[in-house]
Amino acid sequence: MKLKEIKVMQNILNVNDQIAETIRTDMKSKGIFYINLMSSPGSGKTKLLEMTAERLGKNMFVIEGDIQTTLDAERLAKAGVGVYQINTGPFGGDCHLEASWILSALKEVSLDNISYLFVENIGNLVCPAEFDVGSHLNAVVLSVTEGEDKPLKYPLAFRNSQLCVISKTDLLPYLDVNIDRIKTNILKVNPQIKVINLSAETGVGMQEWFEILINKFEV
């Protein structure tokens, strides 16, 4: 009984990985750089995308994952960005996005003249990291307000990302948190990950973020 359940789970993951690979290849052939943003709720993913829209404008498209509401999608639409909303369900709903849902979304939208595709994953530092959505870059956003130990406690999101954006650094003077210790903990679980410090409030780090996008950073 137990074994059978595990077998089903592996099948689901294998199908997901196959679809993810198809999406990744397809986006690459179209010259679209595809970034999957993951984080806890409220770490600043939408804010980062709003700031990104100021520079990339109509050159970017966002697939927005939420359990409920279209609040983030509305914020991005207001910023002039093309947005497609995936709501995972009205009661609890799924806690992550899967490649097949991205594939379905992509069938309904036109990405002509788009160079950057973002997935804003569901606010959850645990489950989204388990599912490849076919992106070229997985970026985990970690707010300084979440404390120093989060990479150690939720390692998978950091292991499965190539970039970590430490956000809300403007709040550091008001917190009992050391950003060097955050960075040390990130590198402990993934020595290969690139880490940037960013404040969407002050603009610190935005240039570095844009360079990563413009150079189509890939590991």
Next chain:
Amino acid sequence: MKLKEIKVMQNILNVNDQIAETIRTDMKSKGIFYINLMSSPGSGKTKLLEMTAERLGKNMFVIEGDIQTTLDAERLAKAGVGVYQINTGPFGGDCHLEASWILSALKEVSLDNISYLFVENIGNLVCPAEFDVGSHLNAVVLSVTEGEDKPLKYPLAFRNSQLCVISKTDLLPYLDVNIDRIKTNILKVNPQIKVINLSAETGVGMQEWFEILINKFEV
């Protein structure tokens, strides 16, 4: 095939609910008030428990849920509190706690002379809310740094809680966040929930928190 999967899921949930009910009754008969703390990563659950330990001391016991590490358990042990650690797994691991794991933990610890049992659930605003762990009070902690819209985006955690602790209110002067709008959004998804504002830094709201514990607040 699809239907069969759903049937299995319902069975799991039913078994969980039965075990939860057993734990709830057992704790009540022992005169132990049992609180389940849920939140996003880094909202201040452990800090709240450390502050609570200053008052309740050896009168409380904590079952600590984490995917990896014993960091929070170590902090609480240092605060003089009895702690039992549940780690849900070295690779990704489960994103929530279930009643059966609490039951197993309770079989290994002595709660003699304990009046308060806390579960510090895994830092995740999505999945833990789906699983009754047999508590008398579900309390969701929401940091002001997470923004105003989180209750609307993650309603189940707020619907399935009887208390919401809005934490880190000392940071409000540095954030573009209105605490009244946070509270309005909480009450929109659950008009019956009790809401308190709290800062573990300044101590604001701690008295109200202690009164809830001392009065063994139940809905």
